Amino acid sequence: MQDSASVPTKSSSLSLWTKDFMLISLTNLAMFLGLQLLLPTLPVFVDHLGGNDSHVGMVIGIFTVSAMIIRPWAGFMLDTKEKRGILIGGLTLFIVSAIAYNWAEGIVFLLLMRFLHGLGWGACTTAAGTVAADVIPRPRMGEGMGYFGLATAISMAVAPAAGIFIINNYSFTHLFLISAALAFFALVFSLGIKYQNIIQAAANAPKPTLYEKSALRPSLVIFFVTTTFGSIVSFLVLYANQRGIDNIGPFFTIFALIMLISRPLSGILVDKRGYDIVVIPGLLLLVGAMLILAASHTMWMFLLAAAFYGLGFGSVQPSMQALAMRDAEPNRRGAVNSTFFSAFDLGIGGGAMVWGILAQFTGYSLMYAFASIPGILALLTYIMLGKPKRLD
Incomplete structure (x- = not known):
């Protein structure tokens, strides 16, 4: 289906809460709710199927690797061909694979479905981020991405704990069907969006690419x-x-509630004061959270780590996404999202596999101590590669 033109008038050019922004935000929320139901519960499902820590890492990792594989292609198509089709196609794959988890009787079939699910997730999240960037006014990109990213915080506030409740009181079948239903609601929301036309670049403008160097x-x-x-x-x-601790659901709730507060505030702060004041403290909080987790023996220590991690992640993630998008040409936004979320996926998937192998030799406590090292590397990378200023 051909994308429809959506040209803002002068009086509405800086308006953030438009119909399209609200619909793409609701789409994003339903997508993430469906995903977050599965994140803390699939490792339990792997254990239910007879798998070990390495299998857990593989099940998480193959999802993010397949998402990373599809993102460059999805980004290129978003910049050159079609936005509606990529979003709807990705959501359809999400629905099919979530339902198919019910038929998994072994690790191999589960891995195949996780690969398919990752393809759908990579396509629909790249498309959603691109559509959001289309409808957010450039001077309000930090604020807009902060609100758009609330889908992650809200979904984490309820979905992980809900997922654990469902498998403890009902069944994995109920879990997978609810996840698929949420993806279906996302698809319904996406049908109401008035998608922008693909903007033809000037002859001397950079051509759309699979990855964006900026x-x-x-x-x-x-x-x-x-x-x-x-x-x-x-x-x-x-x-x-x-x-x-049999029910760690409150960890995800505290983590998400802190993110719910920090995301929009950090976005506004980035637009007004620049990135340093948000990103540097956020990265330090992430490092602290990992070290607290390594020493955690009681629920209150887990919840303290959740608060640290939620504030850090809620500050850094939308700030980096806004930084990636703020200077992008309209015909490069798909490639920007592809680059950003490919790195996002590679970190989760690669980390899951590495931590799974490491945990078998060191145990979980020492593994979390080692997990503070990437946080330190993130801080060094941000400082050494240059700290961006705010966008006037």
Whole structure:
């Protein structure tokens, strides 16, 4: 289906809360709710199927690797061909694979479905981020991405705990069907968006590419950040169980509630005061969170780590996404999102696999201590590669 033109008038050019922005934000929220139901519960499902820590890392990792594979192609298509089709196609793959998890009786089939799910996730999230960038006014990009990214915080506030509740009180079948239903709601929301036409670049303008070089700096920072996140989504539930905590759901709730507050505030602060005041403290908080996790034996220590990580991640992630998008030409936004989220995926997937192997030799506590190292590398990368100023 051909994308429709959406040209803002002068009086509305700086308006953020338009119909299209609200619809793409709702689409993003439903997508992330469907995903976050699965993040803390799939490791338990792997254990249910007879898998080990390495299998957990593979199940998390193959999802992010397949998402990373599809993102360059999706970004190129978003810049040159079609936006609606990429978003709807990705959501359709999400729905099909989530339903198919019900038929998994072994690790191999589960890995195949995770690969398919990752393809859908990579396509729909790259498309959603690009559509959001289309409808957010450039001077309000930090604020807009902060609100758009609230989908992650809101979904983490309810979905992980809800997922754990569902498998403890109902079944994995209920879990997978609810995840698929949420992706279906995302698809319904996406149908109401008035998509912008593909903007034809001037003859001397850079051509659309699979990756965007200008986004490499924030993408490298987010790669190190999400490497730490890979340890949380893959092994936190198993680590907490080892510490005698059967329901670690409140960790994700505190983490998400702190993010819910920090994301929009950090976006406004970035637009007004620049990136340093948000990013540097945020990265230090991430390092502190990993070290607290390594020493955690009680619920309150886990919750303290959640607060640190939520404030750090909620500050750094939308700031890096805004930095990646702020100077992008309209015909390069798909490539920017592809580059940024490929690094995001590679950090989670690569981290999950590395931490899974490491945990078998060191145990979870020491693994989380090592997981502070990528946070330090993210801080060094941000400082050494140059600290951007605010956009006037």
